[in-house]
Every structure is written in C-alpha cells, then in structure tokens.
Amino acid sequence: MIxxxxxxxxxxxxxxxxxxxxxxxxxxxxxxxxVHVWNRAIEAKIGRVLVAxxxxxIVNAVRAHGGDAIMTDPQLxxxxxxxxxxxxxxxPHGNFAYVVNLQGDLPTIxxxxxxxxxxxxxxxxxxxxxxxxxxxxxxxxxxxxxxxxIAPLSDEREVAFARDFLRRPGPExxxxxxxxIGVYAYRRSALxxxxxxxxxxxxxxxxxxxxxxxxxGMKIAVVRVDSLPLGVDTPxxxxxxxxxxxxxxx
Numbered sequence: 001m002i003x004x005x006x007x008x009x010x011x012x013x014x015x016x017x018x019x020x021x022x023x024x025x026x027x028x029x030x031x032x033x034x035v036h037v038w039n040r041a042i043e044a045k046i047g048r049v050l051v052a053x054x055x056x057x058i059v060n061a062v063r064a065h066g067g068d069a070i071m072t073d074p075q076l077x078x079x080x081x082x083x084x085x086x087x088x089x090x091x092p093h094g095n096f097a098y099v100v101n102l103q104g105d106l107p108t109i110x111x112x113x114x115x116x117x118x119x120x121x122x123x124x125x126x127x128x129x130x131x132x133x134x135x136x137x138x139x140x141x142x143x144x145x146x147x148x149x150i151a152p153l154s155d156e157r158e159v160a161f162a163r164d165f166l167r168r169p170g171p172e173x174x175x176x177x178x179x180x181i182g183v184y185a186y187r188r189s190a191l192x193x194x195x196x197x198x199x200x201x202x203x204x205x206x207x208x209x210x211x212x213x214x215x216x217g218m219k220i221a222v223v224r225v226d227s228l229p230l231g232v233d234t235p236x237x238x239x240x241x242x243x244x245x246x247x248x249x250x
Contacts, residue, residue: 002121007047008096009114010086011037012072012079013104014054019233024058024104026232028242033232034058035065036107036245044114046100052086078209079103080184084195087188099191101184107241108250109183109229118185120159120221127190127218130162130210132178133228141177144168147208149180151222162220165208179228184210190218 013024013034020026024034034051041049051062051069054076062069072085083101100118102109113131120129132149140146150164150173165180166173186194200215202208213220229250232241244250 002098002118004045004047006096007098007100007118008087008091009041009044009047009049009100009102010052010083011041011049011102011104012052012054012082012086013058014074014082015058016054017233020235020238023232023238024053024055025061026238028107028238029245031065032061033107033238033241034062034104035067037102037104037109038062038065038067040107040109040111041100041102041114043111045111046115046118047098048096050086050090051104052082054082080191080209081195084191087191094188097188099186099188101186103182103231105232106181106183106229107232108244110225110227110250113181113225113227113229114183116223116225117183120223121185121187123159123221125219126161126221127187128194128210128213129185129221129223131181131183131223131225133181133225135177135179140179141169141174147180148173149178149222151178153178153222153224158224159221162210162214162222164214165206165210167206167208178222178224180210180222181225181229182231194218 025032053059054074059069072082076082117131144167148169151160151162200212202211
C-alpha cells in the first residue's frame with residue numbers, strides 16, 4: 001500500500017547546464033529555484049523529500065532553508081541514476097517502496113500533479129508512472145523539443161498505459177496529443193532494475209530515457225493532468241517563472 005511512511009520524493013539537481021549554468025541556485029523572488037521545487041514537493045504531502053545533489057553548494061542551499069539534501073557522485077550519467085544513488089546511501093534497507101523523481105527545474109509544478117503521478121502506481125501492473133497534459137497548439141505538436149506521450153488518454157480516461165514516446169508523431173496518432181512532463185513515480189524494485197539496464201536503441205536514437213523502460217518490457221502508466229509546469233532552461237524561462245510565482249499562477 002502506498003503510504004507517506006514508505007514514499008519519498010527525490011529531486012536530482014546539478015549546477016552544470018548547457019543553457020543555464022547554476023540554475024538550481026538561480027534566484028526566484030528571493031529563494032533559490034531548488035528550494036521552490038523542494039517546497040512544491042513538501043506541499044504534495046506524499047512522503048519524505050530529499051534533494052540528490054551533484055554539487056555541495058546545492059546541498060548547502062537546501063539545508064540553509066530547512067531542507068534535506070545529500071551529495072552524490074558528480075559523474076553520474078542522469079538524474080535517474082542520481083536518485084537511485086541517493087536512495088542507496090540514505091535508505092540501504094529499502095524502507096521506501098515508492099519513489100518520485102521530481103526534476104529540479106520545475107518550480108511551478110502543481111503539488112496535486114505530483115500526487116497524481118504517484119497515484120498511477122495504484123495499478124499493480126504498473127512499474128513506472130508519469131504525467132502528461134493535453135497539447136492545444138499545433139505548433140507544439142510539430143516542436144521536436146516537446147516530447148509526446150502516446151497513450152489512449154481522453155477527457156473520460158485519466159490513466160492509460162504508454163504505447164510510445166515521440167518527438168515527431170505522425171498524424172495517424174492524433175489529433176489529440178499529450179505533452180509529456182518529466183516527473184516519474186517508481187516502485188523501488190523498478191527503479192533499481194531500470195538503472196542497471198543498458199541504454200536501449202530507441203533511447204539512444206531519440207535521446208529519451210523512458211524508452212529504455214519500454215524497450216525492456218516495463219509498464220509505464222501515463223496520468224492526465226490539467227496544467228503544464230514551466231521547465232526552466234533559459235534566462236527567459238527564469239524570468240517567466242519569477243512572474244508566475246510572484247502572481248501565484250501555478
């Protein structure tokens with residue numbers, strides 16, 4: 001049973017970023033961005049929250065604001081690897097059976113959507129759960145930087161198994177497309193299996209880590225959500241996040 005006592009949200013964060021170096025500590029209305037994400041995770045009220053950092057300044061910033069953070073190997077290949085490494089250090093006996101991987105650049109994520117992501121694991125057949133929002137702009141469908149979750153979601157169907165994740169879906173898969181949001185909930189056993197798998201052909205070709213799971217027969221549930229959080233990747237995104245947070249529009 002999914003309970004607060006056996007669930008943890010882990011937020012992987014590192015200072016290196018091609019487009020916005022140092023973004024975890026970027027100021028958003030007086031608080032570092034990583035602290036805003038920490039706050040969203042706390043507001044979700046689904047369990048413990050831990051920041052898995054690649055750099056000591058991130059650890060210090062989180063702890064200075066009352067949060068919990070741990071150092072991980074800076075050379076780890078991905079955020080998912082960082083989450084698994086942090087858990088191995090903090091919880092070697094596996095007390096946390098459910099793990100939410102929340103990206104450290106989503107300061108406007110709705111706490112309810114974090115809850116919904118975790119709820120996707122309510123089906124025992126699901127290994128991993130993630131979330132997606134309806135795409136309403138045709139330009140977004142054509143944008144290869146926006147990953148589309150291919151799943152039979154609708155206004156009547158809130159959860160469905162992922163069939164694929166694509167950057168350039170063909171029209172035969174439409175007309176409704178779903179913008180994949182990079183938040184994942186794992187069964188602990190599924191996370192530990194995932195990080196031991198080799199990079200798959202589709203993962204390498206599409207540069208989409210979730211394809212490793214699908215290519216190895218793991219079941220991913222996609223949960224429909226109503227809002228799309230702002231992922232902060234550029235200085236312009238940073239300014240937009242400041243305005244959204246100041247106005248309370250998230």
